[in-house]
Amino acid sequence: MGAVRIDGLVIEYRQGDAAVRPLDGFDMAVEAGQLALLLGPSGCGKSSLLSCLAGIQRPTAGSIRVGDHVVTELDPKGLTGYRRHGVGVVFQAFNLVPSLTALENVALPVRSAGGSVRAARERAAELLADVGLADRAHHRPGALSGGQMQRVAIARALALDPPVVLADEPTANLDHVQVESVLRILRGLTERGRSVVVATHDSRLLPLADVVVDLGPGETGHLVPVVSLELAPGEVLFAEGAAGDRIYRVESGSVELRRDGARLGASGPGEVFGEMAPVFQLRRSASAVAAEPTVLTGYTVDAFMAEFGGDELRRLVGRVVGGLPPGQGSQQPAE
Numbered sequence: 001m002g003a004v005r006i007d008g009l010v011i012e013y014r015q016g017d018a019a020v021r022p023l024d025g026f027d028m029a030v031e032a033g034q035l036a037l038l039l040g041p042s043g044c045g046k047s048s049l050l051s052c053l054a055g056i057q058r059p060t061a062g063s064i065r066v067g068d069h070v071v072t073e074l075d076p077k078g079l080t081g082y083r084r085h086g087v088g089v090v091f092q093a094f095n096l097v098p099s100l101t102a103l104e105n106v107a108l109p110v111r112s113a114g115g116s117v118r119a120a121r122e123r124a125a126e127l128l129a130d131v132g133l134a135d136r137a138h139h140r141p142g143a144l145s146g147g148q149m150q151r152v153a154i155a156r157a158l159a160l161d162p163p164v165v166l167a168d169e170p171t172a173n174l175d176h177v178q179v180e181s182v183l184r185i186l187r188g189l190t191e192r193g194r195s196v197v198v199a200t201h202d203s204r205l206l207p208l209a210d211v212v213v214d215l216g217p218g219e220t221g222h223l224v225p226v227v228s229l230e231l232a233p234g235e236v237l238f239a240e241g242a243a244g245d246r247i248y249r250v251e252s253g254s255v256e257l258r259r260d261g262a263r264l265g266a267s268g269p270g271e272v273f274g275e276m277a278p279v280f281q282l283r284r285s286a287s288a289v290a291a292e293p294t295v296l297t298g299y300t301v302d303a304f305m306a307e308f309g310g311d312e313l314r315r316l317v318g319r320v321v322g323g324l325p326p327g328q329g330s331q332q333p334a335e
Contacts, residue, residue, distance in 0.1 A: 002067045002086070002163025002195045004030040004053070009062035011048045020227050022048060023215070026062070030197060030211055032163070033190050037206065038199040040215035041238045043229045043298070046199035049215070050166045053197060054089050055079045067163055084113055088157030090167040094149045096141040102128060102152045103137040109159040127155035131185055147178025154185055165189055167198045171205070183208060201236055225303035231255075231290035240287045244277025246298035247313075253294025259286040266291060275304070275316050 009026040012019055022045030030036040038046045051057035052064060055071050064071040069082055096105050106124035111117070128137050131151040141149055150170060157165055170186065171179045179202075187208045189196045198205060206212065227246075231237060231253070238244065240259060248255075249272050257264040257273065264286055267273045277284050278301050305313055 002193075003032045003065075004028070004036075004164060004195055004197065005063075005065040006053075007063045007065075009049070009052070009064065010060040011045055011052065011057075012060040013048075021060075022227075023059075028211075028213055030195050032193045032195055034210035035187060035190050035196045035198065035208055036211035036213060037209040038197065038213050038215055039201075041201075041242065042231060042235055043227060044215040046215055047168055050089075050168055050197065050199055053164070054087050054166055055083045084109070085160050086162055086164065088160070088162040088165045090150070090153050090157045090165065090170050092169040092172055094141070094153045096149060096152060096156075098141050101138045101140055102133060102144065102148075102155075105141070105152055106155045106159055109156060113160060123159060124155070127158055128152070130158075131155050132181065145178065146173050146175075147181060150174060150178070150182050151185065154182070154189075158189070162194075164195045164197070167196070167200075169200055169202075170198060171200065171202045179204060201239060225300050226307075227298045229296045229298060231294045231296065233290055233292050235290045237288040237290065237296070238274070238284050240284055242284045244274060244282065244284050246300060247275045247278060247304045248273055248288070249297045249299070251295040251297055254291045255288050255294055255296070256291045257286050257288055272316060275301075275313065279313070279317055 006026060006028040009023055010021065011023040012021040014020070022043065026049075028036070038049060040046055048057060052059045053066070053071070055074065059072065062072065066082075066086060069078075069086055071079075071082060074082055097108070100108070103121060103124045106127055107120035110120035110123050115123070125134070125137060128134055131154055133148060133151055133155070136144060136148055141152070144152065150173075154167075154170075167186065171182055174182060183205065186196060186198065186205075190210075228251075229237070237248065237255060248267075250267050250269050252269055254266050254268045255273070256266050274284075274288065276282060299307065301313070
């Protein structure tokens with residue numbers, strides 16, 4: 001059905017005076033019937049890549065082929081047809097219409113494509129049964145749990161039987177019990193030759209994957225020296241155990257540092273954290289999570305030294321090695 005081929009993809013955008021290039025010369029192949037995971041921290045290009053695959057965003061350069069479609073060469077009319085029939089998208093925030101029932105939400109793509117009311121409702125009822133929600137068909141999103149809303153979103157993405165399904169952090173807002181049912185559904189989507197591409201921080205999906213692509217800095221062939229990131233409250237910058245390639249400075253807001261779920265401390269405006277992993281090529285020893293709307297600047301080690309000097313980096317490393325308690329000074333030990 002929908003084999004995916006990406007060749008030489010470049011995604012570049014502007015942040016102030018800086019050009020940020022999260023993907024530079026990126027290649028990927030997903031065969032029909034495979035589930036691919038896109039891993040990596042916030043800002044590494046996962047969502048941008050999904051947007052390009054969905055035909056929503058144009059890459060700066062490179063080629064995307066999905067089945068017989070060269071998505072990067074389609075004109076506006078061709079893109080509309082591709083987005084309608086070639087790809088289904090499952091959004092992290094569900095994006096269900098609050099005033100419509102589950103059945104009506106799933107039927108919406110069929111009606112938008114010109115299908116009759118009867119055909120749309122029959123298709124929606126079939127898909128809701130497939131995801132275990134036949135008994136919730138006439139409930140509106142406000143009466144559904146997070147896991148149920150995610151399953152409705154998956155059913156809606158399948159309404160026109162697309163050969164490719166894209167899912168952006170499909171388990172991010174779910175508890176353990178809800179995640180299990182969503183994982184089974186995601187894996188089952190490939191059984192008819194459908195390709196599934198999932199952007200995630202969730203390591204629980206790893207055993208399900210046929211293809212795992214690490215989009216972390218240094219894995220895509222081009223690590224931009226300085227990047228600016230904006231995080232929403234609760235958004236994870238990096239997870240405990242992840243590879244570390246950048247040192248971070250908080251421009252505004254604050255970031256909490258957590259190890260095994262316990263709060264170690266926080267970094268606020270002007271404070272720097274995360275230097276131990278890139279300096280010593282270690283895994284992150286803690287997670288960093290935005291406590292409020294937060295703006296960060298991320299530096300490679302060389303870029304940090306060019307900006308602040310080698311003495312400053314040695315001072316920061318020395319404070320961590322010397323055992324400065326979390327929450328004191330300009331450095332928090334979250335590497």
